[in-house]
Amino acid sequence: MSRQADLLCIGGMLWDVIGRCPRAMAAGADMPGRIAHVPGGVALNVALAVARWGMTPAILSAVGRDGEGEALIGTVAAQGVATEYLYRDGGPTDVYMAVEDVNGLIAAIADVHSLEESGDAILQPIRDGRLAAASAPWRGVAVIDGNLTTAQLSRIGQEPGLAEADLRIVPASPGKAERLAPLIGAAHGCFYLNRYEAEVLAHRALGSAMDAAQAMLDLGMHRVIVTDGGRPVADGLAGEGVTSVTPPVVTIARVTGAGDSFLAAHLAAERAGHARDTALERATHAAAAHVSGKDMP
Incomplete structure (x- = not known):
């Protein structure tokens, strides 16, 4: 049954294959650990x-018609995500593979060929009226x-169906950050970056999240949230300056997904009407909980 979505998520939907070792690893190491397929x-x-x-999110992405795709759709639909707007092609379902140790991410490979090759077909639901259209844009x-x-x-x-949307823009990795250049001047855009991204x-070194936030505002961003590991996190808003909070200290149990937990908590806090400082603080605590192995809420 279709549900009324109150938020759109446009981009990657795949299987994560994450290997975690409880000790430090050197290049070429073969260590015992745990492997998750999520x-x-x-x-x-x-x-x-x-x-x-x-919230009730709708995902706009490309998922294969293979067994992996069917299993993925069934799993996430059962967790409250509206999957009826997906683009289904004949290719394999995308996969992300990573290795982490006690200090964090060692290396990762993202095979997102189905998403990349789908072009703008994933945007059809915001064009044909199912979610939005040029005459009735997503707000x-x-x-x-x-x-x-x-x-x-x-x-x-340039999509008319998103002309009035509150865009929340998230890089996949520092190596892909420059892909976001076309959205830097978006009037309703808010970027979520780490300092390296x-x-x-900026094409230069930045000493802190606060410095990075100001640099991004100078670059033309309307709003930007910058994280920096366990160091202070910053929120920069054009015309209102930069504010920051310090995240709690935790023991690292995992890394992958921490930024997404941060974003979700930040969106939930702002949706509840909280001020910038409060929303930022709640987001840092949610990310810290995820890193420590204890998800919120």
Whole structure:
């Protein structure tokens, strides 16, 4: 049964295959640990997280018609994500593979060929009236995933169905941060970056999240949230300056998905009407809980 979506997540929906070792690893090491096979992708991680905060997200992505795709759809639909707007092609379902140790991420490979090759077909539900159209644009939050290609992101920046949306833009990794350039000047855009991603966009070193937030505002962003590991997190808003909070200290149990937990908690706090400082503080505590192995809410 179709549900009325109150938030869109546009981008990656795939399987995460994450290997975790409880000790430090060197290059070429062969160590005991645990391997998880769970739903992933930036857009889907955010969708799952906001569903836990009581929202009804719709995911716009590409998923194969293989057994992996059917299992993935069934799993996330059962967790409150509207999957009826997916683009289904004949290719394999995308996969992200990562290795983490006690200090965090060692290496990762993202195979998102189905998403990249879908072009703008994933945007059809915001064109044909199912979710929005040029004559009735989406006016809520739309989370945009940096796994999308530069061409796809450029199209989103010009999409009539998203002309009035509150865009929340999330890089997939520092290596893909420059893909987001077409959305930097978005009038209703809010970027969620880590300091390294901000440095990629600024083409220079930045000493802190506060410095990075100001640099991004100078670059033309309307709003930006910058994280920096366990160091202070910053919120920069054009015309209102930069504010920051310090996240709690926790023991690292996992890394993948922390940024998505941060974003979901931040969206939930703002949806509840909380001020910038409060929303930022709640988001940092949610990310810290995720990293420590204890999800919120």
